[in-house]
Amino acid sequence: MNMVRVLEKFGCSVDYDPEQTCCGQPAFNAGFWDESKAVCEKFVKENRGSDNLVVAPSASCIGFVRNYYPKIFDNSSLHNDVKDLRSRSYEFSEFLVNVLKVTDTGASLPVKATYHDSCAALRECRIKSEPRKLLEQVRGLELIEMADVETCCGFGGTFAIKYEAISIAMADQKVQHALQTGAEVIVSTDLSCLMHLEGYIRQKGVPLKTMHLADVLASGW
Known part of the structure; x- marks a missing residue:
């Protein structure tokens, strides 16, 4: 909630989908790759077809999306959706400093x-x-x-x-x-x-x- 407060203070309109779930990392790291892929696919589909930026208070989630989603969805029908999602996903501090130019x-x-x-x-x-x-x-x-x-x-x-x-x-x-x-x-x-x-x-x-x-x-x- 404090992340939302800060973002709104600097003019951002924040949407939160209460139906969203995990990025899929815990299952992936534990070796349950098929189960993880199903969760990752849900995350991708929930955030595709939009120009909205995705900001998270967790570098762990963003790092997983950036570095592992391309491997999970390599040569799949979601390849382009993943590429697009990666390009507009940010960790909170890098979004503030590098995108909003706020320190x-x-x-x-x-x-x-x-x-x-x-x-x-x-x-x-x-x-x-x-x-x-x-x-x-x-x-x-x-x-x-x-x-x-x-x-x-x-x-x-x-x-x-x-x-x-x-x-x-x-x-x-x-x-x-x-x-x-x-x-x-x-x-x-x-x-x-x-x-x-x-x-x-x-x-x-x-x-x-x-x-x-x-x-x-x-x-x-």
């Missing part, structure tokens, strides 16, 4: 924060500077970079279930690096990472909070 949302949040680069944003969508440009304009927010900022937090979807011990160790490393900055909040573009880190933080009683970028950018107004 200052008028937000204010007096807090020390550190930013976590999700693997999907960094490696699949090539998003690095956009979230930082937005955070640097938040009044009262002090942005402090953590060590090994580009290292995975350990979630990785089903990786966290299949390799629990490794996943927890990676979360511990990420949280310790965040604590070393003196930050009070970890910010990211992906709720999947934040969910994983929040779970670890609560379990260990660590004095840290997590916030999605959209929630930060909608603060104070």
Whole structure:
């Protein structure tokens, strides 16, 4: 909802289809490619034949659409629809900065924060500077970079279930690096990472909070 608030503040008319479902990534990553394709096809058909841009508060979803849909629908009747969908799909921060040319949302949040680069944003969508440009304009927010900022937090979807011990160790490393900055909040573009880190933080009683970028950018107004 905060993503919608920010988009509407800058003149966007936002439509949300309550019948839409998942992009298909969880099933695909788990090896259920046929089941995933059915979900992906539904997503494509729901968004075809339109000039509307698709904006998501998740680089993981956008990265999947951009990088894997062409393979899933290669040499199929939906090939051109997928090509079109990819060209108008954006992660929230890159849409603000690169399309709307907005870096200052008028937000204010007096807090020390550190930013976590999700693997999907960094490696699949090539998003690095956009979230930082937005955070640097938040009044009262002090942005402090953590060590090994580009290292995975350990979630990785089903990786966290299949390799629990490794996943927890990676979360511990990420949280310790965040604590070393003196930050009070970890910010990211992906709720999947934040969910994983929040779970670890609560379990260990660590004095840290997590916030999605959209929630930060909608603060104070």
